[in-house]
C-alpha cells in the first residue's frame with residue numbers, strides 16, 4: 001500500500017519477477033488514494049499539536065485494510081517500515097518468509113497517524129521495522145529491500161539453496177560476515193588469488209574462509225562476535 005505504486009515496478013524484474021512467474025508468490029500493489037473520496041484524493045493533513053510537515057490521515061488506511069483483508073482465510077502480517085522501528089534482520093526475514101500473507105504499509109510525510117497501527121493491531125500482527133539508522137522520504141525503498149530479503153528465502157525462489165547458508169548473517173556462518181570470494185583469472189592487475197584456494201584441500205579451505213570471516217567481522221562488526 002503506497003501513494004507511489006510505480007516504485008514497485010522493479011519487483012517484476014529478476015529474482016522476484018521469476019518467482020512470480022513460477023507462481024511461488026503473488027504480488028499486489030495498491031494505491032492508497034484509491035480509498036480517498038474527495039476531489040483531491042487527500043491522504044495527509046496537518047499534525048495535531050503543531051510541528052512541521054504533514055501526517056497521513058487514518059481513514060484511507062482503514063478502508064484499504066477493510067478491502068485487502070476481506071475474504072482472507074487468515075489475517076496478514078502488517079509490516080510498517082519506519083526509522084523508529086525494530087531493526088530488520090535476517091532472522092526476521094526468515095520469520096516473515098514463513099508467513100502466508102504480508103502487507104507492507106508505505107508511509108510518507110512525517111508518518112502515519114498512530115491510530116492506524118493501533119487499529120491494525122486489533123485485526124492482524126503488526127511489525128514496525130527499521131532498515132537502519134537513517135531516514136528515507138518514505139517506506140517504499142525500505143519495502144523493496146525487505147521484500148527482496150524475504151522472497152529470496154522462500155523455497156524454490158533461489159536456484160541453489162546452499163548459497164543461502166554461507167552468506168553474511170546466515171546461520172551457516174554463525175552470523176559472521178561472509179568471507180572474501182574469488183574467481184578466474186588467477187592473477188589480475190598484479191593481484192593473486194590466495195594459494196589455499198587452489199589446494200583442493202577442503203578442510204584447509206574451510207578453515208581459511210572461517211578465519212577470514214572472523215577477521216572481517218572483528219574489523220567491521222565486532223558487535224556480531226560471540227562474547
Ligand SMILES: Nc1ccc2ncsc2c1
Nearest residue numbers: 081082107135136138139
Ligand atoms: N514512512 C517512512 C519515512 C521515512 C523512512 N525512512 C526509512 S523507513 C521510512 C518510512
